[in-house]
Amino acid sequence: xxxxxxxxxxxxxxxxxxxxxxxxxxxxxxxxxxxxxxxxxxxxxxxxxxxxxxxxxxxxxxxxxxxxxxxxxxxxxxxxxxxxxxxxxxxxxxxxxxxxxxxxxxxxxxxxxxxxxxxxxxxxxxxxxxx
Ligand SMILES: [Zn+2]
Numbered sequence: 001x002x003x004x005x006x007x008x009x010x011x012x013x014x015x016x017x018x019x020x021x022x023x024x025x026x027x028x029x030x031x032x033x034x035x036x037x038x039x040x041x042x043x044x045x046x047x048x049x050x051x052x053x054x055x056x057x058x059x060x061x062x063x064x065x066x067x068x069x070x071x072x073x074x075x076x077x078x079x080x081x082x083x084x085x086x087x088x089x090x091x092x093x094x095x096x097x098x099x100x101x102x103x104x105x106x107x108x109x110x111x112x113x114x115x116x117x118x119x120x121x122x123x124x125x126x127x128x129x130x131x
Contacts, residue, residue, distance in 0.1 A: 014045025018113055021120050032127040039121035046114035047072045053104030055097075056080035063100060071101060071110055 009016070021038050024030050030038075047070050054068040054075035066075035072088045074080030087093040101107035 011049075011051055014042050014050055015109065015113060017045065018042045018117055018120075021117070025120065025123075032124045032131070036121055036124035036128060039117050039124055042117035043114060043121060046070065046110050046117060050106065050110040050113065052101060052106030052110050054080050054084075055100045055104050055107065056083045057100075063104070065104065071097070071114060 017038060021035065021042060024035065024038070049069050050071070051067065051069055052071070054064040054066045054077075056064045056074050056077070056079075058064055064075060064077070064080055066077070066080075068075040068080075072084055074082075074084045084097070087097045098111050102111050
């Protein structure tokens, strides 16, 4: 029981962190640099660790449904890894990548999480610069 709770925590810590950041914006007064760091960490989680489908394109035009972690990482198939890295490196492919991942299990929360974390990080940086 404990072990599985721990495992779940290891898989979902980024979401918990994001929840904490959201709470901190309204309920706590943390230093903007701390907020920026925590938000940045949440972005990294969504990019590399959030559990979701791979969603790389298969040869037959369907999307891969193997489990993978993070918006930027593919599943165990090497070609899929490259495909996602290439899409991420190309700015114009970002929306395509997001739309594709969005249709899969785990993808929606990761895309929304990544957006929320980026906005939060940006807001913290702005606060740092302004004050
Ligand atoms: Zn794949």
